[in-house]
Amino acid sequence: KAGVTQTPRYLIKTRGQQVTLSCSPISGHRSVSWYQQTPGQGLQFLFEYFSETQRNKGNFPGRFSGRQFSNSRSEMNVSTLELGDSALYLCASSLSSGSGEQYFGPGTRLTVT
């Protein structure tokens, strides 16, 4: 069974721009969660989508948004990029909403200059 895939793997953007990251979950998984990982803050929860609905949201500004499509694929968007948004963005899928057993993709490394 194919794992979680994320595209692109690496991205360099300029402050003020916006970016869209994509995630394809494991087949049959309907929940997709997004996380930001930085050396200082560790792994922090951004939001979770299940059946095209946002089920939960972490403590991040409104510049961070996402959506989920009918095939469970998900996208995450960050507008008006700031230098502090440089991080590894991880997507994880699971069978059900709120599950702690999640399967992570390799992440997208975003660098904001």
Next chain:
Amino acid sequence: EDQVTQSPEALRLQEGESSSLNCSYTVSGLRGLFWYRQDPGKGPEFLFTLYSAGEEKEKERLKATLTKKESFLHITAPKPEDSATYLCAVQPPDSGYALNFGKGTSLLVTP
């Protein structure tokens, strides 16, 4: 206030030298405690779920245990391929059961 604290931050072991990693938590009404392993350049890999005090789970050289305030990940006779960052996470009920991760323990096992 951090709800999950992992110690030590880093640990270096000789191959075959057993040890334990600690994860302490302050969440009440714990829904579950989860252990993950993360290799450099990769996403975390799920290892174990523990639900109640006294519960234990094992996988190869790893054994996870849970008490009312902390969890331990015991590594028996580690091998260099066990080198990774081990992450602990809880699901606080007041956060909609989002995973709240600790900062991790970076383990290096040398031959």
